[in-house]
Amino acid sequence: MSVTGKYFLHSQKGAITQQYPDNRETLKMFERFRGEVVMPHDENNEHRCTGCQKCELACPNGTIEIIWDRQVDPETGKKKKLIEKHIYHLGMCTMCGLCIEACPTDAIKWAQNYENSVYDRTTLTRVLNKPGSKLMPGVEE
């Protein structure tokens, strides 16, 4: 009783329970928090993914699927492997982080969003590279 009474009388010092993080605009999550895998693009709509498929191999449960193609590089005239679609199934992801550790070009990283529930499971399958995006020049495997 003395313990609960103490906390009851001093409840203005801080509640024991924690609030749901409704303050989405101001809340700063820890930078390492694993919310979902994203592929950052720069202002020219360029990403760093070379399509080496190391993330796909590292993934324990087939969450990542890469559809790639060989296209002729206009500068060198050689055929080069380029990604068409980097598909990420969030519904299958266990957030183990092995894909991000495996990526040699830092093309994918963690996003810190924490509200991943949806009404339709098809929306959990995401294409990480934006439409019309290109490989950032200078990124080699």
Place this chain on the structure above:
Amino acid sequence: METSTVNNNFKSEEYFINMGPQHPATHGVLRLLLTIDGETIKKVEPDLGYIHRSIEKMCERDSYQQIVHLTDRMDYLSSNINNEAVCLAVENALQIEVPDRVKVIRTIIGELTRIASHNLWWGVMGMDVGALTTYFYAFRDREMINDIFEETCGARLTMNYNIPGGLMFDIHPNFVKRVKEFIAHFKTKLPEYDTLLTNNVIFQKRMRGVGMLSKEDAISYGASGPVGRGSGYSCDVRKLHPYSALDKVTFNEALRTEGDSFARYEVRIQEMWESMSIVEQLIDNIPEGDYKVETNAVIKLPKGEFYQKVETARGELGVYIISTGTKNPYRLKFRSPGFSNLSLLNHIAVGGKIGDLVASMATLDLVIPDIDR
């Protein structure tokens, strides 16, 4: 006179009752088939398999790096220690010596995991015997450990922070500061736990002399962890076969000889103090150095059999790998502490009441995904 005739005419007979699989007091999908006479328990038969995910079979498919994250999902309350077990087994097989920094960080994180796990157990323990308040106090303190894990490992429950050869990334710059804050905070809060629950007369009456387990039975049922130590069976793997940096620290093995529910309760409370002392001894002098040694991208273990055991919050977790020299294990067996501890539930509950069953089951600290795997 009249009442006695009524009693003589009243014939009781045994009947079955299902406790679970969806029952608030079983902490998961555990189904108990109870044979009871009135309210006295005649037999307890656990029925398993409701959360079986064939983790051992999945391990045969995965590479050694990928196996680690599956162990998070066995005993999710001591996930870091489970990760450590697999990593140590693989490292021993490859004969890799990890840097001292890795060993110390692994030990600190393991002990923090133990505190968090016992903390949650304490809250739930109180709730099982009807003291709802404990849950909130336990979660307040556990929240601080979860924040430490979230900042350093990136997740609050299924960390997957250990990899064969070291750690996934170095500790966060705030780690040491936060751990010290937590230890200072928790040292003032743990005595409150005693005031709230341990010294409570009703609670003591519910626990003392209930769920008796002798030392001989504890050994023959394969009990480990706080369940074994509550019966005076010295079985702490950290003491007997120290791993990581546990040989560098001094701590007492929490032992009680009473063998009842209250002894198991006291062991866990003392273990929280001991874990805090281990963390305190290590936190100030984390050695400098690398946080991992580079391993091959494809890890192939030499042909043979490898065994590693660690002390999780629930007891002895054994990882037994049979390798044929390929990149996947031929067979991987987990000796989980929860399974053996569950096996003695029938032994300690028979003759007691249903209310006592719930209380003594809470002191076994079962995590069902650990039992089913």
